[in-house]
Amino acid sequence: MTLRSTTPAAVRVLLAATLAVAATACTAGRNGSSGSSTxxxxxxxxxxxxxxxxxxxxxxxxxxxxxxxxxxxxxxxxxxxxxxxxxxxxxxxxxxxxxxxxxxxxxxxxxxxxxxxxxxxxxxxxxxxxxxxxxxxxxxxxxxxxxxxxxxxxxxxxxxxxxxxxxxxxxxxxxxxxxxxxxxxxxxxxxxxxxxxxxxxxxxxxxxxxxxxxxxxxxxxxxxxxxxxxxxxxxxxxxxxxxxxxxxxxxxxxxxxxxxxxxxxxxxxKFLDGLPETLSISQKQDTVYFAFLNTDPAVSKVSSNPKFAQAMRAAIDYPGLAALFGRGGGTARGLVAPAYPGALGEGEELKRDVEKAKRLLAEAGLNDPSVEFIYPAITYRGVDLGTVATKVQGDAAAAGIDIELTPLPLTAFLERYRGGKAPMGMTPQSLSYPRAESIVKVMSPGGVNAERMNWSKGYGAEEAGAAAKEFLAATTDAARNEAAVKWQRAMNTDSPYLLLASNSGTVVGxxxxxxxxxxxxxxxxxxxxxxxxx
Missing domain, CATH: 3.40.190.10 (Periplasmic binding protein-like II)
Structure with missing residues (x-):
């Protein structure tokens, strides 16, 4: 199953070069035999x-x-x-x-x-x-x-x-x-x-x-x-x-x-486990998994508190989540998957700090907060999303947060997600073409996905919105890649999106x-x- 940006769960993205491309004499990159096919x-x-x-x-x-x-x-x-x-x-x-x-x-x-x-x-x-x-x-x-x-x-x-x-x-x-x-x-x-x-x-x-x-x-x-x-x-x-x-x-x-x-x-x-060593395995980390929080107090007084999002971000065991994906999994960095230009580099992996999470909850005035967490009850790229959700639940519990898991059939999940009434949830995301443009548009304040979180102001909207405008105003690949990095750092600091892990697409030969x-x-x-x- 592939989830894309026009459905909530994914997005496939791109940017382009601005210099002339040199001519080549044959199809670029196709290395098949030049002889007859048999x-x-x-x-x-x-x-x-x-x-x-x-x-x-x-x-x-x-x-x-x-x-x-x-x-x-x-x-x-x-x-x-x-x-x-x-x-x-x-x-x-x-x-x-x-x-x-x-x-x-x-x-x-x-x-x-x-x-x-x-x-x-x-x-x-x-x-x-x-x-x-x-x-x-x-x-x-x-x-x-x-x-x-x-x-x-x-x-x-x-x-x-x-x-x-x-x-x-x-x-x-x-x-x-x-x-x-x-x-x-x-x-x-x-x-x-x-x-x-x-x-x-x-x-x-x-x-x-x-x-x-x-x-x-x-x-x-x-x-x-x-x-x-x-x-x-x-x-x-x-x-x-x-x-x-x-x-x-x-x-x-x-x-x-x-x-x-x-x-x-x-x-x-897990489906890669036990395969013969004679097989070739090609992978690229092109999918990210993130949790989302509703910023509308009428939906949830817990999820709408920006310090709750920061506490959740500090509570998550990122290497532990990445391990659930087996070969091809990666520790969360940013909303642009590592396979694409503009992704955050090595050394920017998110880190856990349970004591910081507890301190943020206290600052927010949240004592033993509880929030519903919806997710599609499917196996995506070899991983049961219920396993991922359960791991998030356990990580949050260590900081004193009660996550109430609600698995839903995909259709029901999409209906609640699109309706903007889900307090909290999780989804994978893949880009529709290999650039960050579409994800910046839909996930920044005022974008289609942000509207589902009722996010247009507060919750770091000013910083994220400014970074998004800088990205969209850029006229070269290099400038957009730099702006994508700045945008992701702003989103990681204060937004209603919580990065969980990245995972790879795979071809086995x-x-x-x-x-x-x-x-x-x-x-x-x-x-x-x-x-x-x-």
Whole structure:
């Protein structure tokens, strides 16, 4: 299960480079064999997707497949999400005010039917994405794309937005064959949300320029990809990829016995224990877990007291919480996970001080405070969230705080969380694209998540709000990264969010494969970069 920022539990984020990207002769970062493909790669994962239409998709499984079928202007290579690399665009430039971005398309790039990729295809795809008004559309709000000529695309932003190049690497911004999809009901008009009829076609046929095309999509069972014989870049190592729907327990059993080309995408936490040493394990800490407190005294006189939040922050055993996540777990630092630019560095891990917690409670006039604590009763990335909540309860008890745990089905949890009436709770958070922008917007005072905590003033709102404004005003990656650090320190000092721990996304590969690397870029693993071990 992947929780993202438009649901309360997660968010996937990004920023971008402002210097021109040098041209490359082939697909950036895809290290498959350049010879003909002859074998099959098996990918085991618990399916989370509704569609394979790039403009409408937003779930993990869909993104894995879409990244292989649809090239975007830029991309990220391997585990690196620091700087977008060339893909359909061989280079780009950014204006000093971060409002105008000019992309030059590479020559020779074609769609799977041999049609050249043009600037008009790019403009159509980005307009359609915005006008479909799907889950990803909000990230592209305020952007306008125009075709200067057949190989030049200019994207302008209403506000300074150094994140634009990163957005151009998202699976949602994959470029469609304009002429082909319009024949099957696609439109980029302002009424696309109701007028576009291409989803049914795109769920059964690819219309991109990526290294793979869609052979078969059987929802709930498997997605089968085959190599694109007209691919303009480096050919992938495998002629077919079969993405199979499989629960985590069976993924572990299968990988324990795997000898052929096979990878698993959902083994983490305790499920990594006991795996053969011959398997490769790639991880990046791209998820944080945090507790939230309601700042409205009408909801809770306890959680609305800023000194209670500070006491809780001092009471938590951070290394002990991190240990619950097993391999891949990390001690809490900040709201930006360690995998992303702008994260707090080593040495800024939060520390426990039970005596300080007791002193803060006394200063707050809270004697043996009690507060309800809601959480989704699910296992997320191999860890039962009830185990995490129980650990928080025990840590708080050591300081004299009574946490009343209320496990809820996910739907019920989301309803209470969104309703702004939960005194206290906990959720994991992952970014929608690899930058801090969206998390700063939604979690700062006045943001969507902050509103659920009724947080617009007090509780450190002035300092956090000022740091957020500094972040959003920055016009370069470097400046935004510095501002993200300042913002997180302000949030750690005094806010209604309590960092608990970080955890990793994981890709496990059989002894037969190479390049099975987990990426925090949003698509989990680049299927075309998985190679054959010689």
């Amino acid at each position: 074998s099959t790669l098996i990918v085991n994962t618990s399916f989370v997707y509704k569609t394979l239409d790039p403009g409408r998709a937003y779930e993990q499984t869909g993104y894995v497949a879409l990244h292989a079928m649809y090239d975007s202007l830029l991309t990220f290579t391997g585990t690196d999400v620091e700087e977008p690399k060339p893909n359909l665009a061989e280079s780009y430039t950014a204006s000093d005010d971060a409002k105008t971005f000019t992309f030059t398309l590479r020559q020779g790039a074609t769609f799977a039917d041999g049609t050249p990729v043009t600037a008009e295809d790019v403009v159509f795809s980005l307009n359609r994405l915005q006008n479909l008004k799907g889950s990803s559309a909000s990230f592209f709000s305020g952007l306008e794309a125009t075709a200067k000529d057949a190989r030049t695309v200019v994207i302008t932003s209403e506000e300074p937005n150094p994140t634009v190049p990163v957005l151009m690497a998202m699976p949602a911004s994959g470029i469609l064959n304009r002429k082909l999809v319009t024949q099957h009901g696609a439109t980029d008009g302002e009424d696309a949300a109701t007028a576009d009829k291409a989803q049914q076609y795109l769920d059964q046929a690819a219309a991109g320029s990526g290294p793979y095309v869609l052979e078969r999509n059987t929802p709930g069972s498997e997605i089968v990809l085959k190599a694109n014989d007209k691919y303009w870049g480096t050919k992938p190592a495998y002629s077919r990829v079969v993405i199979r729907n499989m629960d985590v327990q069976n993924q572990k059993l299968t990988m324990t016995r795997a000898t052929d080309a096979e990878i698993a995408l959902d083994l983490s936490g 059989s002894p037969a494969v190479t390049g099975a690397e987990y990426t925090p870029a949003g698509w989990t693993v680049d299927l075309a970069a998985v190679g054959v071990k010689k």
